Structures are given as structure tokens and as C-alpha cells.
Amino acid sequence: MTRYILTGAPGAGKTALLRLLERQGHAVVEEAATDVIALEQALGRDQPWTDPAFIDLIVALQRQRQIAAQGACFFDRSPACTWALAEFLGFEPSPGLEAEMTRIKAEHTYERRVFFIENLGFVTPTAARRISYEDALRFEQVHIETYRRLGYDLVCIPPGELEARADQVLENTPFQ
Template sequence: MRRHILTGAPGAGKTTIADRLARTGRTVVAEAATDLIRTAQAAGDPRPWTDPGFCEATAALQRDRRHDADRLPGPDQYFDRSPVCTLALARFLGHPVGPVLAAELDRAAADYAPTVLFVDLLDTLTPTAVRRISLPEARAFAQVHLDAYTEYGFQIARIPAGTEADRTALALRLTRP
């Protein structure tokens, strides 16, 4: 089984590509941080990512979802983000790297395909309750992701701005055995 990572800045279109991959029958694992944010916001915390323990909670959920994905069908799995993305978030927010995230980072190179699908930003960014970042901040955050993945030995395959269909088709071509 190959685990492919979709990454990039918030609002780049990762989840849109992941959703399209799922509609074509591919196994997709949802982004952990977004789900944690939605849950916390529903419980009354408008900005849960500001908690220094947020990245640890994200890494723990990513770990659990990676384990759960072992029971899913198909030779390829597409992960909407990985622990290396969580490291990028920790660095971007100035949060500590705790033991769960550190352990997940130690396994990352062995657990995921060596080439990461980096979804480039579009020319606009629509803020949401979960995504509260400006386009300039998103561009800076994208670079933090690129640096983290390079540091951990991953190769970067860029998915440039384009239509949803074109970007999804490119993701499939790039992950073909």
C-alpha cells in the first residue's frame, strides 16, 4: 500500500482534490486539523489552533487515522496532510513539538510515499471560520511546508493552479506506479 500526501497552504485546493479523488473511488483520509478545529469551534472555542497543545492533538488524530487507514481498500491512499504538515503548523504558530508529533515525524519517511503532492495556491483565498489566514500569510505558510518536507527528505511534486479536474488528473499521474 502506498500512502500519498496532499499538502500546501490553507485554501490551495487540497481538500477539493481529495474530495474528487474520493468520488473516483480512491481511498482518502481527511485532514485532522480541520476536524479538530470544527469540533472545538462547535464547543465554543473560536481559535483552537492558538492552544499550544493543538499540534499534539492533531498529530495524535493523524496517527489514529493512519492506523485506521490500514483497514481501508485499495493499493493507494491519499492523505489530506501529514505529520510534516503539523510540524509546519507548529513552526508557523510558534508551538512546541511534543512527543506524539516527534514520534510521528520519526516514522514519516517510512510511512508515506517519498514524493509529496504540493498543491500550489490559487490567486485568491476565501477565509472561512476554520481558515482565517490572508493570502500573504498563506504564501509564507506554504514556504514553511516546503522547507519542512525538504528537511525530512521528501521530494516535492507541484500541482499548479488550474481546474479541479486538471489538478486531480495530475495528482493521479504523479502517483501512478
Template sequence: MKRYILTGTPGSGKTSLLHALKRQGYSVVEEAATDIITLEHGRGNLEPWRRANFIDMITSLQKMRQIEASMFPDESQIYDRSPICTLALSRYLGYPPSDCLLEELERIERENIYQRQVFFLEHLGFCQPTEARKITFEESLLFEKIHAETYASLGYNLIKVAPEAISQRVHRIINWMNNG
């Protein structure tokens, strides 16, 4: 099975692109961080990223989703972010990587979980705040840089996906997966 990562700065269109790929019949795995933030907001914690276990909560959900998705008979899967993104988030927030995150990074490397080619969506020139996304455009550019550096430092190759219409981005990604 081929597992592709779709990543990029917050607000780069990952979720919209992921949903478009799903409509095309591709197996997709949703992002974990947004779901953790939404869950914590529901519990009254408006800044869950300040909690000591925030990174571990994301990592655990990512691992659970990846293991569940491995049971599907799909030839390929597309993941909205990965534990490598969680490492980038940890670095962005100034947290040392937790044992939970380090163990998961070791597991995905040892088991060769993800393709080494990663679809990296370039920013759209703005970042729209949401309930889960409280980051400015300027902050998102720093986060984008940390993401790119983190993936490169772990030996992943970024396939940059330029900002264009979703249909064009979908076509480029499908083309690359079929011919790459």
C-alpha cells in the same frame, strides 16, 4: 501500500481535489486540523490554535486515521496533510515541536509510512476565509513557504501541482501515481 500526501497552502484546493479523487475511486484520508478546529469551535473555543495541546490533538487524530486506514485493502491512499504538515504548522505558529509530534514523525520515518514524493498544490492566488481558516492570503504564502521548507528538510520531494481546473489537477495526480 502506497500512501501519498496531498498538501499545500490553506485555500489551495486540497479538499476539493481530495473529494474529486475519492469520486474517481481512490481511498482518501481527510485532514485532521480542520476537524479539530471545528470540534473546538463547537465547544466554544474560537481560537484553538492558542491552546497548548492543539498540535498534539491534530497529531493524535492524524495517527489514529493513518492506523485505521492501514487496515483497508487499498493499493494506494491519498492523505489530506500529514504530521509533516503539523510540524510546519507548529513552526508557523512559533511553537516548539511537542514530544507527541516528534514521536509521530519518528514513527512515520521508521515505518516508512508515506511516499517520499508529495503532491504540493500551489496557491490559487487568493485564500478564502472560512470558520476554520482565519488566515490572510499574505499569511498563507508564508505558511506555504514553511511547508515547502519543512518537507524538503525531511527529505521529501515536492511534486508541484499548478493552479488549474480540478479535473486537470486530478488527471495529473492520477497520471503521476500510475506512471511516477
């Protein structure tokens, strides 16, 4: 089963790219962290990312979505992104995150080629995305270092027109 990861800093355009790939007929899997944040905020926890348990909530939803995914698809982030997030937030990787990383490595869950969606030069704040552009740049570097350390090969997708970015992704897959 072919599972490609789209990763990058907050606000880099991953979700828009995912939407376009979906419109073109490709199966996609939504980012878990944004949905965890939305639910936690609806439950009255305004900044759930300040609690180390936040990482395990993301991991659980990522695993649920990954297991439910059928056939070849594109994932908006992966547990490796969650590892990078834990590092960025200053949290030790939880036993749940470590176990998930061990599982996906042993099962070869994701393709080793990962699409790194480069930042657009700005960040638009949302209820879930409260990161400054400067912090997003630091987080981008943590992602790069984490994925490389974990043995993934990054295919950099530079800023540009959305359709051109989608074409660059598809040129590096058998889906062209």
C-alpha cells in the same frame, strides 16, 4: 501500502482535489486539523490554534486515521504538515509530534513523493480558515521548507482546472 500526501497552503484546493479523487474511486483520508478546529470551536474554544496543545490533538487524530486507512490512498495533509504548522505558529514541536515523526519515518508510512498543491491566488475564509492570503503564502513556504528538510520530494501541482490537477496527481502514481 501506498499512501500519498496532498499538501499546500490553506485554500489551495486540496480538499476539492481530494473529493474528486474520491469520486474517481480512490481511497482518501480527510484533513485532521479542520476537524479538530470544528470540534474545539463547538466546545467553546474559538481559536484553538493559539494553544500549543492544539498540535497534539491534530497529531492524535492524524495517527488514528492513518492506522485505520486500508490499502492505497491519498491523505489530505500529514504529520509533516503539523510540524510546519507548529513552526508557523511559533510552537516548539511537542514530544508527541516528535514521536509521530520518528514513527512515520521508521515505518515508511507515506510515499516520499508528496503532492504540493500550489495556492490559487486567493484564500476564502471559513470558520476554521482565518488566515490572510499573505500569511497563507508564508505558510506555503514553511511547508515547502519543512517537507524538503524532512527528505520528501515535492511534485508541484500548479493552479488550474480541478480535473487537470487530478490528472497531474494521478500521472505521478501507479493509479493512472
